[in-house]
Amino acid sequence: MIDSDVFDFVERCRKHTATGALLSDLLETVRNLGFEHLILSGVPLGGQKLAPMVELNGWPAGWFERYVEAEHAAVDGVCIYSAKTLKPFLWSEVPAKWSDTEGSRRVAGEATEFGIWSGFAVPMLSVHHWQSVLSFASSAKSCILSPRHQVQ
DSSP: OOHHHHHHHHHHHTTOOSHHHHHHHHHHHHGGGTOOEEEEEEOOOTTOOSGGGEEEEESOTTHHHHHHHTTGGGTOHHHHHHTTOOSOEEGGGSOHHHHTSHHHHHHHHHHHTTTOOEEEEEEEEOSSSSEEEEEEEESSSSOOOOHHHHHO
16 A cells, blocks of 8 residues: 555545445555455443444454354453554554453454454544544454554
C-alpha cells in the first residue's frame, strides 16, 4: 500500500452512506497488505458483551458467531491487549501474559479453522465505547508489515 491508496480511501469515505459499502471499500484497500478480514468494535470490559459493540463486521462467515457465543473476547489475548494500549500491534506481538494462556491459544487455534492465522490491530479511543479496535486478519501464517505500513 502506498500513501496515495490511504488518501484515496479517506477521500472515498466521504461518499459512503452505508456501512456495507464502507466495509467493502476498506477490505479492498487493505487486501494489498495481505488482509482478507477485519472487524471494528468497542473493546468489551468487565463482562460487557461484544456483539452490541461491533461497528463493522468483516470476519469470515461463522467465525463471529462462534467467537460471540463462546465469549472468546474474555480470553482472547488480542482483545485483552487492545484494551491496554493505544499503539498498533501485530497479533504476534501481544505479550505472553495475555497471548500464552490456554484460552487465548484456544481462540487462535479455532480462528485457523476459518482461515485466520495472523493479524494487525489498531486500538483507538472512541466516542461510543471507552476504547475500540480495528483488527485486520490474514490467512498468512505470519504478518509482515514495515514500520511505515504499521502507522499508515
